[in-house]
Amino acid sequence: MNSPAPPPSAQVDPRRLLRDLSPYRAADTRRSLYELAVTALPFAALWAATVIALQAGHWLALALALPAGVFLLRLFLIQHDCGHGAFFPGRSANDWVGRVLGVLTLTPYEYWRRSHAAHHAGTSNLDARGLGDLDTLTVAEFRARGRAGRLAYRLYRHPFVLFGIGPAYVFLLKHRLPVGMTGRATWASAMGTNVAIALAAGAAGWLIGWQVLLLAHIPIVLVAATLGVWLFYVQHQFERTLWDRQAQWSFHEAALFGSSHYVLPTALRWLSANVGLHHVHHLASRIPFYRLDEAMRALPALRAIGRVGIAESLRSVRLVLWDEGKRRLVSFREARA
Numbered sequence: 326m327n328s329p330a331p332p333p334s335a336q337v338d339p340r341r342l343l344r345d346l347s348p349y350r351a352a353d354t355r356r357s358l359y360e361l362a363v364t365a366l367p368f369a370a371l372w373a374a375t376v377i378a379l380q381a382g383h384w385l386a387l388a389l390a391l392p393a394g395v396f397l398l399r400l401f402l403i404q405h406d407c408g409h410g411a412f413f414p415g416r417s418a419n420d421w422v423g424r425v426l427g428v429l430t431l432t433p434y435e436y437w438r439r440s441h442a443a444h445h446a447g448t449s450n451l452d453a454r455g456l457g458d459l460d461t462l463t464v465a466e467f468r469a470r471g472r473a474g475r476l477a478y479r480l481y482r483h484p485f486v487l488f489g490i491g492p493a494y495v496f497l498l499k500h501r502l503p504v505g506m507t508g509r510a511t512w513a514s515a516m517g518t519n520v521a522i523a524l525a526a527g528a529a530g531w532l533i534g535w536q537v538l539l540l541a542h543i544p545i546v547l548v549a550a551t552l553g554v555w556l557f558y559v560q561h562q563f564e565r566t567l568w569d570r571q572a573q574w575s576f577h578e579a580a581l582f583g584s585s586h587y588v589l590p591t592a593l594r595w596l597s598a599n600v601g602l603h604h605v606h607h608l609a610s611r612i613p614f615y616r617l618d619e620a621m622r623a624l625p626a627l628r629a630i631g632r633v634g635i636a637e638s639l640r641s642v643r644l645v646l647w648d649e650g651k652r653r654l655v656s657f658r659e660a661r662a
Contacts, residue, residue: 337626339577339608346609349620352414353613360598360615361403361422368396368429375541376533386541394548395596401430401553402598402614408438409610424514428521431496431546435514436503445610448561449583451647452571459487459558461568463647464660479657482645487558492550497543559587559638560603564654565631568647580607586631587638594618604631 371393378386406412407423420434427434447453454461462470462478470478480486503515530538567583569575587601594601599617605627606612612620621627633641644654 337581337630339575339581342581342624342626343577343608345624346605346612346620349616349623350411350609350611352412354413354418356615357412357613364396364399364403368393368400371396372541372545375545376537379537379540380533387544390544390548393545394552397430397545397549398552399596399598400426401432401549402600404430404432404434404437405441405600406598406614408434408441411611411613424518427514427518428525430549431518431522432500433511433514433518436500436511439508439511445580445607446576448607449566449568449579450571450574451568451649452574459562461562461645461647461654463649464655465649467646467660478645484642487642488551488554492554493547495554496546496550556587556597556600559633559641560585560600562644562654563631563633563638563641564644566654568649568652577608580604581630583607584631585633586628588632588634 371389375386375389375393378384378389403412404423404426407419407426410416410419412422413419423434423438427437444458448458451463460478460481467475467478500515501519503512526538533541561584563585566585567579569579581604584603584607585601586604589597589601598614600606600614602617602621605617605620606614609620641654643656645657646655646660647653648655648660
């Protein structure tokens with residue numbers, strides 16, 4: 326077994342690291358426009374190629390859904406940076422680019438921005454769960470549930486639900502319905518995004534046909550959604566993560582030790598917009614994704630924290646409960662023992 330999350334120490338001081346990260350918060354408009362272009366243009370080309378393949382009745386369209394979905398995910402991650410006010414220097418540019426991208430990603434920008442901000446504010450706080458997080462019970466909470474409650478949680482944490490049904494539900498249905506969305510701005514965001522999606526889909530459906538539109542775009546969205554949920558899962562659901570009750574919880578320590586450093590090959594790091602450097606992002610969310618690598622190189626202390634390799638990330642799917650005594654995530658089998 327791996328050791329529990331490292332406690333804060335004099336050698337790794339999150340507050341000092343946060344101060345050291347301050348110089349990397351400045352966004353560069355030219356670099357941001359470049360990153361937007363090298364993501365949006367390949368996505369548009371792959372989307373058009375998918376449509377052409379479908380109109381020719383070619384199975385190549387299904388194969389094209391994977392790379393197109395990856396670039397759509399990268400657009401979502403640019404939208405994510407916009408939501409943090411990190412992609413452009415000015416708020417207006419961040420908000421308008423985020424809103425436009427929300428039409429492609431089927432994600433209402435204002436609603437997602439606010440719920441994601443709540444996630445950042447309460448990461449790893451056992452007394453503030455349920456805000457933009459995957460549901461995670463403690464061992465004691467799971468044992469206290471009745472048979473039906475334990476079965477429901479087991480089903481929820483099943484990989485087919487988490488990475489199959491869940492992404493489809495969130496991006497195709499939940500984001501369309503302003504149910505549970507509090508505040509006029511978030512409700513307006515959801516409805517405005519729906520109207521924009523309807524107008525864009527209507528124009529595209531008129532040009533290429535509704536069947537081709539749905540067969541082209543829905544698989545691409547599902548690929549992006551599934552990959553996005555997987556990355557979000559790995560960012561906080563790993564064995565050596567950190568959870569605390571409110572009395573012991575610290576924002577800076579939770580940001581650094583409760584978020585992973587997902588170690589990926591260079592190409593995957595680029596395609597995923599450095600979102601695997603999540604411990605740095607949670608500690609200093611105003612750093613543009615294209616400067617996270619630079620910050621990591623400058624601050625060696627960040628490199629060893631929360632490291633999760635691809636093989637370990639796959640094994641982490643079985644870790645479903647937080648053991649407050651052992652201070653780590655455990656499997657159902659370990660919880661029974």
